[in-house]
Amino acid sequence: MDYDCLIIDDEKLLADSTAEYFNLFGVKTAVCYGAFACRSFLERNTAKLLLLDINLDDGSGFALCKELRERTQNPILFISARTSDDDQIMAFHIGGDDYVQKPYSLGVLLAKVKAVLKRLGQKEKGGYTDGWLEIDLPGKRVSAGGKVMKLTAMEFKLLSYLAEREGQVVSKQELFEKVWEDKFTGDGTLNVHIRKIREAIEPEPGNPQYILTVWGEGYRFAKH
Numbered sequence: 001m002d003y004d005c006l007i008i009d010d011e012k013l014l015a016d017s018t019a020e021y022f023n024l025f026g027v028k029t030a031v032c033y034g035a036f037a038c039r040s041f042l043e044r045n046t047a048k049l050l051l052l053d054i055n056l057d058d059g060s061g062f063a064l065c066k067e068l069r070e071r072t073q074n075p076i077l078f079i080s081a082r083t084s085d086d087d088q089i090m091a092f093h094i095g096g097d098d099y100v101q102k103p104y105s106l107g108v109l110l111a112k113v114k115a116v117l118k119r120l121g122q123k124e125k126g127g128y129t130d131g132w133l134e135i136d137l138p139g140k141r142v143s144a145g146g147k148v149m150k151l152t153a154m155e156f157k158l159l160s161y162l163a164e165r166e167g168q169v170v171s172k173q174e175l176f177e178k179v180w181e182d183k184f185t186g187d188g189t190l191n192v193h194i195r196k197i198r199e200a201i202e203p204e205p206g207n208p209q210y211i212l213t214v215w216g217e218g219y220r221f222a223k224h
Contacts, residue, residue: 004022006042008053009051018109030045048075049075050077052065052079133201144200154193162220
């Protein structure tokens with residue numbers, strides 16, 4: 001069976017009430033109470049979006065996320081009562097797309113989930129949109145703040161590659177090999193292209209919100 005959202009959380013009362021609330025508002029949601037149950041569920045079903053608790057009775061949410069990332073790139077939102085910055089950094093590093101703090105507002109969480117599902121729907125149609133930035137992949141057109149932006153073919157290819165891997169850290173070497181198809185391209189060339197893309201799409205190019213630098217690793221396209 002196909003679901004919009006799968007909640008993996010060993011706090012049964014909270015997980016059940018969240019799922020009930022989501023289903024009430026049209027987000028088809030299922031619940032698993034641990035890592036083992038999640039693995040079994042995904043062998044028989046699919047979910048567009050996963051809400052994953054960091055602390056599970058039968059394992060670490062971080063470890064489960066790494067395992068899931070080997071077979072799916074669907075968005076994974078971490079939920080946790082822990083507040084450590086290290087936890088949030090780890091969540092993004094291993095492929096999480098957001099970090100939701102417990103206790104959370106059901107209304108706010110529902111809005112976040114619906115926004116992610118909406119973006120997934122846009123991706124299935126061949127693009128990305130969030131109200132400020134719109135990337136039309138088939139039409140090879142980019143708009144920001146309601147204005148069509150002029151990008152070179154390589155700039156569009158680079159932006160598209162990052163956007164299609166939204167939330168993931170993409171190494172410079174991967175960009176050289178997959179976008180330029182030249183593993184010997186230098187950092188200077190990449191930096192110039194990133195700067196020009198930021199100048200075109202960012203509300204504040206000096207304080208980027210979309211194309212984020214992950215020092216020592218590469219870049220990450222952040223969702224909005």
